[in-house]
Amino acid sequence: STPPITLALSGAAGQIGYSLLFRVASGELFGRTPVRIRMLEAPRALAAAAGVALELQDAASRLIVDVEVTADPRAAFAGANVIILVGARPRTVGMERRDLLEVNAGIFGPQGRALGEVAADDVRVLVIGNPANTNTLLTAANAPDVPRERFAALTRLDHNRAVAQLALRTGVGVAEISRLTVWGNHSRTQYPDLRHALVGDRPALDVVGREWAESTFIDVVAARGEEIIRARGGSSVASTATAIIDHSRARQLGVREGDWTSAGLISDGSYGVPEGIVSSFPVRSVDGRWEIVQGLEIDAFSRARIDASVAELLDERAAVSALGLL
Numbered sequence: 163s164t165p166p167i168t169l170a171l172s173g174a175a176g177q178i179g180y181s182l183l184f185r186v187a188s189g190e191l192f193g194r195t196p197v198r199i200r201m202l203e204a205p206r207a208l209a210a211a212a213g214v215a216l217e218l219q220d221a222a223s224r225l226i227v228d229v230e231v232t233a234d235p236r237a238a239f240a241g242a243n244v245i246i247l248v249g250a251r252p253r254t255v256g257m258e259r260r261d262l263l264e265v266n267a268g269i270f271g272p273q274g275r276a277l278g279e280v281a282a283d284d285v286r287v288l289v290i291g292n293p294a295n296t297n298t299l300l301t302a303a304n305a306p307d308v309p310r311e312r313f314a315a316l317t318r319l320d321h322n323r324a325v326a327q328l329a330l331r332t333g334v335g336v337a338e339i340s341r342l343t344v345w346g347n348h349s350r351t352q353y354p355d356l357r358h359a360l361v362g363d364r365p366a367l368d369v370v371g372r373e374w375a376e377s378t379f380i381d382v383v384a385a386r387g388e389e390i391i392r393a394r395g396g397s398s399v400a401s402t403a404t405a406i407i408d409h410s411r412a413r414q415l416g417v418r419e420g421d422w423t424s425a426g427l428i429s430d431g432s433y434g435v436p437e438g439i440v441s442s443f444p445v446r447s448v449d450g451r452w453e454i455v456q457g458l459e460i461d462a463f464s465r466a467r468i469d470a471s472v473a474e475l476l477d478e479r480a481a482v483s484a485l486g487l488l
């Protein structure tokens with residue numbers, strides 16, 4: 163029988179954790195591979211996490227071989243093959259960005275150090291907690307011995323939102339949409355790009371027109387998180403869990419021929435994105451490793467949008483550096 167995979171999940175008692183864990187129990191994340199679950203929580207949420215662990219027992223999943231709950235990153239990450247970092251300190255009213263970055267550096271710095279020391283040699287790290295790109299940077303900077311391509315920030319939710327909007331607009335099923343990219347930061351400055359996208363075999367721009375592609379489409383996708391908060395009274399949870407699963411399956415199994423997806427990766431300088439910052443790119447997975455799709459033509463409109471989002475990422479990195487946290 164297949165040896166189990168060890169999954170460590172931070173923020174496991176939070177909303178996304180609660181949605182994701184039961185989908186892991188039903189095999190959506192790792193197929194039929196059995197899984198050991200390590201739930202990492204803040205001390206104040208340990209009791210709630212233990213409650214979720216009881217419910218996981220009640221799921222009577224044939225795939226879950228073991229569940230542990232801890233507030234110690236080293237215990238959670240020991241031997242972990244997959245680490246999903248959801249737990250973060252959200253921005254609260256009146257909180258300065260400097261404080262937000264500092265608090266999150268206090269979470270992701272130590273967690274990065276711990277995973278660099280104790281995780282499995284093949285570890286993959288996916289960061290969801292916001293600001294996701296800069297939290298990924300902090301995690302990776304504190305785990306210098308882990309290969310850079312193992313770290314990703316989740317931008318698959320933005321990608322899925324963009325695919326869904328294009329499918330709605332053009333009246334096709336989502337399976338007809340390909341070659342769409344989300345560039346930059348997981349924030350309002352992100353650039354959902356239709357320049358290379360196809361609807362069936364037709365260029366998306368020919369189908370929807372430039373005007374819609376360059377204004378409404380970008381605005382709707384980039385503001386979708388706020389729209390959900392207004393409509394639902396809370397941020398995206400189940401769709402985020404779906405995106406985590408889609409990201410991970412695409413990494414494990416690859417993306418269909420001729421297509422790609424989007425993920426926040428540590429830049430190697432591709433597309434003029436400064437080396438070392440974590441930006442969303444068009445990506446494919448080759449033998450379980452993320453690679454940036456190369457050779458796409460970037461026109462003046464795309465250049466300006468990518469540069470604007472990259473400027474925000476450079477700003478976040480500078481702010482973290484100025485605090486002495488990188």
Ligand code: NAI
Pocket residue numbers: 172173174175176177178179202203204207248249250251252269289290291292293294316317319320348397398399402
């Ligand atoms: P939540 O507040 O329900 O859960 C967060 C959990 O993290 C809480 O249980 C909290 O106790 C825990 N936590 C806090 N500090 C921790 C630490 N040091 N170690 C371990 N756990 C810790 O929030 P929710 O809805 O689950 O969202 C979590 C994060 O995901 C937020 O930062 C949110 O902004 C982000 N997010 C990112 C998305 C993306 O596309 N990248 C989409 C949706 C949410």
